[in-house]
Amino acid sequence: MSKITFSVVGACVSRDVFNRKFVPEYKEFYECISQAWQCSIISLMSPEVKLSEDDLQLSEELSAHRYNTMMRDISKQYLADIKANPPDYIIVDFYADMRYGIVKVGNKYLTNNPNGFRKTKFFRDKKFDAKYRFPTNLKTYRKLWEEAFDKFYHFAQQNLPDTKIILNCFRYANSYVDKNGEVVMFDQDRYKFLDSETKLFNELYDYLLDKYPLYKIDLRENEYYSDSQYAFGLAPWHYERKYHNDFFSGLNLICLRDLMGEREEKARAVKPEGVKKKKLFGVF
Template sequence: MLPINVAVLGSCVTRDVFNSKFIENYKKYYDCVVTQNQTSIISLMSDPVDFDEKDIDNQADAYSISNVKSELTKENLQKLKETQPKYILLDFSGDIRFGVIKISENQFITNNRWKVRKTTFFKKLSDVQVFEINTDKESYIELWKRSVDRLFDFFNKELPNTKIIVHKTRNTDYAINEDGSLFKLSESGKMKAENVKELNKTWSTLNDYVVQKYNTFIIDMTDRYYLSYTKHPWGPFYTHFTMDYYQDFFQKLNQITIKDNPEILTKIIEDMYKEQSELTKPFLGIIDENNKLNREITERGMRVAELELGIEKLIEENEYCHPVDPPLPCFYPINDKF
């Protein structure tokens, strides 16, 4: 039954598929009931962290505040149990992009420089340790693997009917200017310079660990090279792609979900038919005029054909004037004057 409940544990590169700015009619098909945004799996599977509400500040909007709070409370695990989504989509951008802050032996939060690090809560922290995947790769991945194993234990125990989809993606280092020229994101000075090639290798390592160990579906977006662009709704970035990325992703998602939800295909066909009808409306008047013209031409052709038959019959009914070769038809009666 549509819409299908889904959840996202990842980042905007996945969540934007469930955003009408990118996929206009997605709500006809899917309802994103839980989003854990820009969070490391290590943080998600660790213990909750106490905080003072007033210290969750310096954020752009209410959505960002809710992101920071869920980062600390780990409340979305409970929301997953309550909503029982049919599919959960995973991407590991939070681990690739940020790393984690160790607060205590069993407490971690994502080292999110865009949100968490701006808060008074973060500024009050002391004696904390930062782990990043690009500087502590071996130890970080070992910690991450243990956290992923706990996450899939949670899935198996609490969400036995939920199917897991791993979103395999990668960073791009190139973006398109409005004039069509390319520029390198890591050299633009507008964002943190990243070693894109190295990060993508590490991202593949994380993806491979999950898909090889666990029974998951895969949406592989690495089979094409997508670019970023300056007109992206959130601006150019390593994982902010041109709009065809999200359309392609949506199609691949439908290919997975349609096996259990054949009504998606019916809805897609209905929408395609409606869209085609809407597109042809402006041309219906032209088509009607064209049909009228075709009918007039046909009628005139029939009248011409009738006239030609009449002439032929008239010729056949009269004698030829003289036995000459070729004979000349006589268009008037033979009389004594000739």
């Protein structure tokens, strides 16, 4: 049987389940075939933004991964990729919308990503028209976000009819496990946004699940700590291994239910007349 395929519109909270550092066995069953890494849904559904070579001059060298992430956000290449190679499932999270926000360029948008875009000459020279963040420009951002997700959902319906969308309902961790195995609270001054942004995330999840028939993986009732030894650094969204194991179990359950549903559909499609003629073991 071929592997079940996934795409990710999101960040570490969704993508790292397809990393053998966290889930060593995932490749036995699944394949992540595309991603819109750390991409705002508003930017994703915006038209392409044309930036000159001068605009793209960088203040420091980027890794190939971060440079490609930035260029794919600018070009909106992901939509063409996923249309050409539809996955079985798309996992969506809104980390980039909440943490990074967007810039407006005319009537178009880019993710205001500090790992790439903010290092460009275009950003440093403030050649954009405006910048917005969810928590600080709530009314404006919420409207743009709702419109963008609606575009994304209908894009999937029209172009990816066999693809299901999975909403990752994650929340931030308030504590982490240090190198000695002790549980430590995050600095409340540095991370004073944790509770307010978690509350906003919850409102967004409720809105989407009420409006759209989405699949979901919802681990918010479970207590997870961040990991001080996490491969990509300590942060409230870089969880201990238990989170990734539970997320992987959630994917397994979704896929198993769908496979069983398909089997039941095929069984119902069998014509009874074709079976009755066999008269096996007197059952019929």
